[in-house]
Amino acid sequence: MKIAVSGASGKTGYRIAEEAIKNGHQLKLIVRKGSILPESLKNCEKVAVDLANKEDLDRTLKGTDALIIATGARPSVDLTGPARVDALGVTRQVESCKRIGINRIILVSSLCAGKLFHPLNLFGLILIWKRCGEDQLQKSNLEWTIIRPGGLTEREDNLDSEAILYSSEKTQEEGSIPRRLVARCCVDALSIKESVRKIIEITSNENTPRIKMREAISRF
Numbered sequence: 001m002k003i004a005v006s007g008a009s010g011k012t013g014y015r016i017a018e019e020a021i022k023n024g025h026q027l028k029l030i031v032r033k034g035s036i037l038p039e040s041l042k043n044c045e046k047v048a049v050d051l052a053n054k055e056d057l058d059r060t061l062k063g064t065d066a067l068i069i070a071t072g073a074r075p076s077v078d079l080t081g082p083a084r085v086d087a088l089g090v091t092r093q094v095e096s097c098k099r100i101g102i103n104r105i106i107l108v109s110s111l112c113a114g115k116l117f118h119p120l121n122l123f124g125l126i127l128i129w130k131r132c133g134e135d136q137l138q139k140s141n142l143e144w145t146i147i148r149p150g151g152l153t154e155r156e157d158n159l160d161s162e163a164i165l166y167s168s169e170k171t172q173e174e175g176s177i178p179r180r181l182v183a184r185c186c187v188d189a190l191s192i193k194e195s196v197r198k199i200i201e202i203t204s205n206e207n208t209p210r211i212k213m214r215e216a217i218s219r220f
Ligand SMILES: NC(=O)c1ccc[n+]([C@@H]2O[C@H](COP(=O)([O-])OP(=O)(O)OC[C@H]3O[C@@H](n4cnc5c(N)ncnc54)[C@H](OP(=O)(O)O)[C@@H]3O)[C@@H](O)[C@H]2O)c1
Pocket: 006, 007, 008, 009, 010, 011, 012, 013, 031, 032, 033, 034, 035, 036, 051, 070, 071, 072, 073, 074, 075, 084, 085, 089, 108, 109, 110, 111, 149, 150, 151, 152, 153, 179
């Protein structure tokens, strides 16, 4: 498949791109002006685009089979970031996919999306705006999958001893997961039809029984 990855300069986004390459996909990296990509992606096709520019976004996404959205507001004193990026930015990407006929979208969201009373909401009500972005995707009639990870870590070592706990919407509220494993889940979801129109919550630890994504999510 030819996969567009938005937010490809982010710490989860670049790992999604790396995992997609490992799985034999072709890539189009979607970044913004000034975004910095790691060396590992230097040979990939990349396009800098303002998500608010419909025509540019449509042109950029054209010719791809699926979009993985890994954009997210960067921590900032500007508290409008979550509304602009996690709600409006996601909505604009979904709208573009609808206009040009990209049918498959994977969205990286967050555990507790939609929860009002949560310390993370001190940053611009981020969990509320993330839920708005999710909602637009769910209403789209496209083949969507929403991945809701717990707290993201940078750990890259011993990931083979780590098992992922997959669960349905609103079943996990705490826990963490390395970004690398989130990236693998996003890429795996592309080829697992049982993931279509599902919200999948994920954390990881060493004590969870090892189970494949397809098997885990076909139970909910
Ligand atoms: N941090 C956590 O513990 C946690 C937990 C659960 C879920 N999440 C969510 O998981 C996702 C990935 O998180 P992360 O920490 O790996 O991401 P990150 O490193 O903060 O990367 C964010 C990405 O979004 C892009 N971006 C930000 N504002 C943008 C805008 N206005 N227009 C276009 N692109 C924009 C950034 O581009 P630049 O490189 O140009 O800035 C970057 O590529 C996010 O949605 C995050 O909210 C995070």
